[in-house]
Amino acid sequence: MNFDLTEEQLAVRDAARDFAQNVLKPGVIERDEKQIFPAEEIKQLGELGFLGMMTDPKYGGSGMDAVSYVLAMEELSKVDASVSVVMSVNNSLVCWGLETFANEAQKQKYLPDLASGRKIGAFCLSEPEAGSDATSQRTTAIDMGDHYLLNGTKNWITNGNSASTYLVIAQTDVEKGHHGINAFIVEKGMEGFMVGAKENKLGIRGSDTHTLMFQDVKVPKENRIGEDGFGFKFAMKTLTGGRIGIASQALGIASGAYELALAYSKERKAFGKEISKHQAIAFKLADMATDIEAARLLCLKAAALKDAGKDYSHASSMAKLFASETAMKHTVEAVQIHGGYGFVKEYHVERLMRDAKITQIYEGTSEVQRIVISRGVLKD
């Protein structure tokens, strides 16, 4: 077993680290506080090739592997998880979903803009009454011959307003249950497509999360992805890869908080010595370092399986479950190590603690990951 990263992978990690420290860090507190979407930062990320990292260069992507994607996600998420969620959704839900399951005409039409970051995409599955229970779709798409008529509401959509291209999951035949679900490419500006108010969130406040409404939207037949009835499998397979992205985001949030806590503990003195020399703090740091390394290995394993063309569905759920629980647990500890300073914005750890929470919820809650993992453990 070889744990060494290649020179290309190390170069990607270093480029992401430089970008995070030099471009993202200066404005991150203000963007969080005022809920400013990082439009300029996303544009620059696109120019660096980070918005279609795994997409084939013939469609405008960077053609990198999933391991590089994990490394980049970790570095960016150490500093700004609002930026990294935009990157994760665009890369693993939108670009990967289209490249893997769309037809050639759809790929040529949509991927070059999305993979280069000239436009960004959104993935629309969740509904007011269909979150974890994703088969209970109420949004309908009725077959009208040359088009589908789309009606319904989608909730908590990342890139809800900033996106131009939306992958929308809808029920086309209620009788068939999840076999009667399809996925469609919907463009902003289609008549009857409305973007609702921006959510005022606990964390990842720079990202724009919206409710979307569809009222008699005519979606051309050629915008359906895959065979009739493929939509639920499309969503599940795409989310399986997406969970590697969110696991890496959680890993980055945890390791960002750990690095800040470690540095602070070596500077801050109490009772005549640096607080890192008190066992109460040193043991916290030891636990953080161990859990973060375990989370990193789970993320890299899931990515390596994906790169090798092997089944990675359980590995990605394990990575997401463990990394997101680690992020929540250890960002709380990072605030504790900082004491009163940890409670104020200038020290960054309170934001990382707020950002950590969503990683236990989106792209499948921790409970959903346990469903997937336990089914794998118990099968046969």
Ligand code: CAA
């Ligand atoms: N790959 C391929 N197929 C899969 C699959 C996978 N990973 N998981 C399930 N399927 C298939 C099953 O084989 C089954 O197909 P057949 O009937 O043909 O055999 C079908 O899908 C239904 O599967 P289940 O019976 O397992 O379905 P279920 O109702 O028990 O639900 C679940 C399973 C795992 C809980 C699923 O509903 C789920 O993942 N829910 C969470 C949804 C989610 O992650 N939402 C996140 C929203 S997107 C988001 O957050 C993005 C963002 O903005 C950041």
